[in-house]
Amino acid sequence: MVKKKRLLLTNGLLEVTELWDGRVVMGEIRYGSAKKSELKTSIHNNGYRYGILESSLDMLEAGHKGQIPIAKAQLDEDPGRPWFHFEDALNDSNFNSWIEHGNFDSIDFTYPVKKDERLMSLSQRPYRFLRFPNGEQEFISDLADRDISIYSGENTYVNDQGSAVHALIDGHAHRSIYGTVAVYPLRKVKNIGKMHGRVEFENTLEVEQDVRSGSRISIPSNLIVHGVIRSSNIYVAGNVTAEFGLENMQKLDHSRVYAGQSIFTNSIKHYPVWAGMFIMVRQSIEHSTVQAINSIVAPVINSSEIRVGTKLFCRNIDKRTQIYLGPDYVVDPNLKNIKNYHRQHEKKLFDAFMRLDEKQLEVEFTKKKALSHLAKLNKLSKSSISSDVLLSRFFVNIEEDLQKFRMEIEKCQDTLLVYQEELRQLNFYHSHTRTDKKPEIVVVGKLSPGCTIYAPHQTLRVREVMEHVSISLNQSSGTLEVKPLS
């Protein structure tokens, strides 16, 4: 059934027609004209948010007459729901209990695991679906046979049933922000300083004392520091535990902490910090720029810039602190690179299929010629046919073409595997950053005047003390809702 909508524009009228039960959406400017941005906003506000064909909007802006497809349904894959067993303690009920009792003693982000321990399995199977322009989903097929080895990182293996990822060695586990699980053996050092140069061990690193000022650490696993991390550049793919805090009192430019997963520490002072999951602080965050994709817990926040994707729990927020609330404000710094690579592989895959089509045509063409030549020889004796030179040449040519065709298939398969792995990683990233949870700031004490809270379509400047409040983000309108805590 054809469904039509008329959308009024500032200077014209856009008629939208849904075909094939909404799988294809056509647009036509009936009169007037409109900029692409206005067209995009108009169709977006009318519920067509996915599969928008940008080139068609360009054409409508340029004055294209008649109907043109402006959005179409697209095939997509749900990566399934991975369950990371070593993170079992990090569930909502434990999290709420830590917050409620203000007791962080049981938190452990170091994740020690034993050889053969189960690290990850899928609690919901991956499946393929069709995403309609209006966001509806139609189930297409189950992808139960999808290989889960794409979740398996260093020192892990997939079990014989192909249902879970296990640890290959004793060590410490972590998962990356893109879902890959890895285990690295522990390496203990007394302390790390500038004189050690760039520290790049393939281990989980345990530092008995401090990470001194000017150090550079880049490790693919977890970092456990029993002292303080001072003015250093830390890049850790897993979790960071710094028992006595992160301090950048020297305010060195290169000092920053990047943790692919969570950070657990005593305090953060003058430090730029980024975490892919949680940041748990026992005492305070002061004069720092702190970003976490999921949640931040800190009793006191002073003079800092906070960017948080889902939840911020705190007692007091003071001294002109700025808070950016919502998933749009926290993005992995590496995401852009990964998306660029993914686009390049998408193009490579397209080219690979084009080459396959060409090779297939070449094989077919030679086959046709061979068959027509064979038809001409039909009346000759068998021995004359088998000794025909041209026919032998055709045979050799087809053999060569087919060999090239096979090689192209292999290349295409390799590219497809890389493309699918990147797609799975990006889907995982998006499913973990765009959760159903409502972004919220929970202040159990005071929110002082001078602090500012930013949302996509609203800025809330606090002019009077607010006590015991919850400030949540309405994701559809991009505005903030302030309520007293119950």
Place this chain on the structure above:
Amino acid sequence: MRHILIIDRDSTTLNDISRLVTALNFEPVVLFNLNSQNNVIRDEVAVIFVDIETKMVNPKEVINYFNSPAKIKNNHRIPIVFMYSNSDSKLVKEGRVLPHDAELKKPFTLEKLFAILEKQLDLESIEYEQFTNEYRLKEMKEYAKTMEDWLEKFGSILEN
């Protein structure tokens, strides 16, 4: 079957059909005459749109080329849609006598074009799986396997 063959040289028609079939996940393939037929694999063609008013191709030849009894396997005929703009023209009258599955009078709206495609492609029962990369690659592998078998038989003729 992913290709929609269009035999016409009117750019508006070519663009309109191409845009819609692309949105339906099919691939438009344009032919200006039957000499370029080698660029088409019959099994890949889902529907053929042919303008019966132009003299660039003879509709009868198109039908013979794609739907001759020798080429039809498993009773699968490729649906053919005739396009024209002047129903009184002699060429159109002659063409209409030939077997075809639908007619499309120019100028047409994309809605009308969609109605024809919906019927001829049987969109209601279409398997979306066939538009995935894995499916395409699987088809290519199957094709390579079929060709290898064929080549083996072809080689046995030369050995005798």
